[in-house]
Amino acid sequence: MPLEEVVVPRAGESISEGTLNRWMKPDGAFVKVDEPLFELGTDKATQEVAATAAGVLKILVAEGETVQVGAVVARIDTDAKAPANGAAPAKAAPAKAEASAPVADAPGPPKKAEAVASPAASRVLAEAGLKPGDVTGTGPGGRILKEDAVAASSAKAGGNGKAAEPAPAAKPAPAVPAGPRSSRREPMTQVRKRIAARLLESQTTTATLTTFNEADMTAIQELRAKYNERFEKKHGAKLGFMSVFVKAAVEALKAFPLVNARIDGADIVHQDFYDVGVAVSTDKGLMVPIVRDADKLGFADIEKKIGELAKKARDGKIAFTDLEGGTFTITNGGLFGSMMSTPILNPPQVAILGMHSIMKRAVVVNDQIVVRPMMYLALSYDHRLIDGRDAVQFLVRIKECVENPERMLLEV
Numbered sequence: 383m384p385l386e387e388v389v390v391p392r393a394g395e396s397i398s399e400g401t402l403n404r405w406m407k408p409d410g411a412f413v414k415v416d417e418p419l420f421e422l423g424t425d426k427a428t429q430e431v432a433a434t435a436a437g438v439l440k441i442l443v444a445e446g447e448t449v450q451v452g453a454v455v456a457r458i459d460t461d462a463k464a465p466a467n468g469a470a471p472a473k474a475a476p477a478k479a480e481a482s483a484p485v486a487d488a489p490g491p492p493k494k495a496e497a498v499a500s501p502a503a504s505r506v507l508a509e510a511g512l513k514p515g516d517v518t519g520t521g522p523g524g525r526i527l528k529e530d531a532v533a534a535s536s537a538k539a540g541g542n543g544k545a546a547e548p549a550p551a552a553k554p555a556p557a558v559p560a561g562p563r564s565s566r567r568e569p570m571t572q573v574r575k576r577i578a579a580r581l582l583e584s585q586t587t588t589a590t591l592t593t594f595n596e597a598d599m600t601a602i603q604e605l606r607a608k609y610n611e612r613f614e615k616k617h618g619a620k621l622g623f624m625s626v627f628v629k630a631a632v633e634a635l636k637a638f639p640l641v642n643a644r645i646d647g648a649d650i651v652h653q654d655f656y657d658v659g660v661a662v663s664t665d666k667g668l669m670v671p672i673v674r675d676a677d678k679l680g681f682a683d684i685e686k687k688i689g690e691l692a693k694k695a696r697d698g699k700i701a702f703t704d705l706e707g708g709t710f711t712i713t714n715g716g717l718f719g720s721m722m723s724t725p726i727l728n729p730p731q732v733a734i735l736g737m738h739s740i741m742k743r744a745v746v747v748n749d750q751i752v753v754r755p756m757m758y759l760a761l762s763y764d765h766r767l768i769d770g771r772d773a774v775q776f777l778v779r780i781k782e783c784v785e786n787p788e789r790m791l792l793e794v
Contacts, residue, residue, distance in 0.1 A: 386435035388419060388456035390449045397702070399450050400424040401572050402443055409441040412464050420455065423572045427700045428666060438462035444500055444521035446528075499526035510535035573666045584727045589765040592724040595777045597784045599740050599755040602626055605787055617682035623737070624660060625684040627712055629790045630783035631735060632656050632677045635710060638776045640768055642709045644730040650767065653709050659728065660688055661713035662695045669695045670728060672708045716740065722758045732767050735780065736760035 390400065403421040407413050418430040419439070433439075435458050443455040499507060499514045503526045507514065510531075517534045519526035570578070584590070606621050613621040635642040635656055644651045656677040659670040671691035673684060694700045711728045716739040725736040738758045745754050761777045768776075783790055 384460045385440075386437065386458040386460050387454045388431075388433070388439075388458060390422065390451050390453045390455060391431060392451055397424050397451070399448055402445060402447050402449050402455060403428065403571075404445050405441060406430070407439055409439060411439050412462065413437065413439050413458065414464075421698075422449075424576075424702070427573065427669065427695075427702055427705055428698050429701065430699075433458060435460050436464070444525045444527055447500055447502075498524070499531065500528060502528040503531035506531035506535055510538055512538065571666060573669075577667050580729070581726055584729055588727050588729060588732075590727055590762055591765050591770070591773070592760055592762045593770070593773050593777055594722070594761075595759045595774075595781050597757050597759055597781045598745070599623075599757050599784070601785055601787055603755060613682070617686070619682060619685040619689060621681065622685055622688075624688055624712070624714065625681045626784060626787055626790075627735070627737060627780070628658050628660070628673060628676050628684050628688075629681065630780045631658055631710055631712060633783050633790060634776050634779040636677070637779055638772050640772060641733045641763070641776050643767065644709075644732060645764070645767055646730070655709065657707050657709050659708035659711040659731075660691070661711060662692045663717075664696050664698075666698070669700060669705060670708065670711055671695055671700060671704045672706070711735070712737065714738075716757065722760065724760055725762045727762055727764060732764040733773070733776070734762050735777075736762070 390402075401423045403423045405420050406418045407420075413419060413433045414436050415434065416432045419433050420431055422429055422431050437458040437460040440457045440459065441455075442457065443449060443453075449455055498519070499517075500521070503517075504514075506528060507517065507526075512531070512534055514526055517526050517530055518524075519530050521527045521530075602623060610621045613619075639652060640650075642653050642656065644653065655675060658673045658676045660673060661668055661670050671694070673679070673687050673691070676684060679687065691700070691704060694704065708728070708731060711725075711731055711734040713725050713734065714737040715723050715725075716737050720738050721741070722738055723736055725734045727734055736759065738760070740755045740757050742753050743756045744751050745756065746752075747754070759777060759781065761773055761780075763773045
């Protein structure tokens with residue numbers, strides 16, 4: 383019968399494997415073309431993989447397994463037709479049980495079909511001296527998962543009849559809080575593991591310093607109050623702070639091109655384009671989708687693009703190409719109430735701008751003490767490439783653009 387193989391798709395540069403997070407269709411279900419089959423998680427993002435043919439699904443790899451790019455994780459029987467009443471066909475038998483069990487020569491119960499164990503489960507069973515037939519699998523088609531093998535191994539160890547070792551001499555028991563106490567363990571997702579690795583890489587491979595300044599947000603707030611309603615009506619997007627900071631960053635990057643460069647071995651790679659990453663917080667961790675060619679976009683286009691990318695990231699629909707590259711990053715801890723922080727570099731980028739909460743503070747303007755909405759700004763930079771003078775002046779340029787947004791409109 384014609385079978386269409388379901389393979390793990392290429393997920394971007396330098397990505398060779400991922401985790402099959404969950405099946406979105408059960409084993410034996412009838413699937414349609416372009417219908418989501420499973421969720422693939424990598425060290426950068428999560429994406430849904432759709433069916434390339436219609437037919438009955440036969441799952442070969444269990445949820446939670448690590449899969450290589452190009453690996454076959456299921457097959458689709460394209461000869462099968464959709465049930466007339468819309469009901470799903472009967473669930474297919476496990477792969478190892480497709481052939482009928484042989485009839486025993488002597489009277490007695492039929493022999494149990496050999497169960498299929500995942501590679502991780504097989505290792506655990508081998509170490510415990512167990513066979514797959516000794517374990518009941520809970521995965522698709524009766525597949526034995528690693529947790530099934532661990533449970534069986536623990537059960538065997540607990541009933542092996544070994545004499546208990548003598549207890550050590552009693553010591554004074556420490557005070558224990560009254561009431562139940564519990565803890566639980568869960569594996570890190572591929573995205574979280576990648577974030578952890580990248581942060582550690584940033585701390586150990588860059589010479590990071592942070593310089594601070596503050597910006598008076600009065601002009602931006604007045605601009606928004608005056609034009610936001612008309613802006614939203616015309617462009618279908620609100621006039622936010624982020625588009626102003628993206629445009630300000632582009633102006634500063636043009637004035638200080640080393641901040642837009644990167645280090646490659648013993649070389650400096652100068653980048654004559656401005657792809658600005660905007661950090662977005664999601665349930666699966668921090669992601670940094672890229673606003674490509676930000677220098678060629680207006681305020682409205684930037685606001686639309688940021689909104690589109692942020693929604694895709696939070697809905698788990700972000701594409702790997704949306705996260706690759708970037709020459710500079712902006713992160714806004716002020717959304718969560720941060721007053722001041724030192725953002726961590728996103729290698730191979732050599733600088734990152736941190737925005738923070740807007741707080742009304744007493745400041746001196748024209749020798750008068752006045753109350754103004756102020757925001758602390760932080761620029762973390764790689765001192766291997768950027769000198770302190772350039773970093774300070776770069777942040778001052780951003781401050782000037784933010785405090786005088788008409789400068790960016792007039793390009794002066």
